Amino acid sequence: MIIVDLQNDFLHPEGAYARGGANNPEAVALPERIAPLARYLKQTGGLVAATRFTLWPDAQGEPMISPHLKSLRPFLRRGDFAPDSHGQANVEVIRHFVDVSVNKVAYSGFFNTQLDWVLKKAGITTVAVCGIVTNGGVASTVRDAHMRDYHTLVIEDGCAAFKRTTHDTAIADMASIATITDCQSLLEQLGS
Numbered sequence: 287m288i289i290v291d292l293q294n295d296f297l298h299p300e301g302a303y304a305r306g307g308a309n310n311p312e313a314v315a316l317p318e319r320i321a322p323l324a325r326y327l328k329q330t331g332g333l334v335a336a337t338r339f340t341l342w343p344d345a346q347g348e349p350m351i352s353p354h355l356k357s358l359r360p361f362l363r364r365g366d367f368a369p370d371s372h373g374q375a376n377v378e379v380i381r382h383f384v385d386v387s388v389n390k391v392a393y394s395g396f397f398n399t400q401l402d403w404v405l406k407k408a409g410i411t412t413v414a415v416c417g418i419v420t421n422g423g424v425a426s427t428v429r430d431a432h433m434r435d436y437h438t439l440v441i442e443d444g445c446a447a448f449k450r451t452t453h454d455t456a457i458a459d460m461a462s463i464a465t466i467t468d469c470q471s472l473l474e475q476l477g478s
């Protein structure tokens with residue numbers, strides 16, 4: 287299971303996005319929805335990986351933010367998504383189920399991270415992807431998993447975007463390269 291970016295700065299009421307008015311109620315509900323699946327995988331020997339969007343500080347301590355993100359989220363400031371900060375951390379509900387977290391600076395959980403190395407060393411051939419946002423981090427991670435020959439599943443009700451139509455379009459688009467499932471169906475499938 288790959289959990290994309292369910293972090294405090296995105297979802298916590300005191301995180302960067304809440305402070306900036308970019309709340310996403312659909313995303314806030316995800317950790318509770320996917321926790322039973324993560325718990326089951328952890329208990330049965332599966333691997334739970336999480337990606338953490340990271341804003342690395344420059345020599346003066348200011349976050350290195352790509353221009354397109356800065357224009358979309360002008361409220362981001364020093365300390366947001368900083369390495370080893372509360373904001374960068376996985377949200378509490380899923381934190382204890384995560385075996386491996388990788389820091390990322392772009393949409394995909396595979397881009398310039400050790401995710402592929404970890405999955406291959408663990409003998410993983412199938413990944414189930416969930417998290418935020420459906421059309422960004424999730425879709426990019428799914429495409430990169432597909433390009434690396436993983437059998438890829440997308441947990442539809444384990445993902446969220448800022449608009450339902452955007453989410454639905456992204457899910458429909460990913461259906462050409464991944465199997466679309468939901469939390470309950472995947473739990474039932476794993477339990478049988």
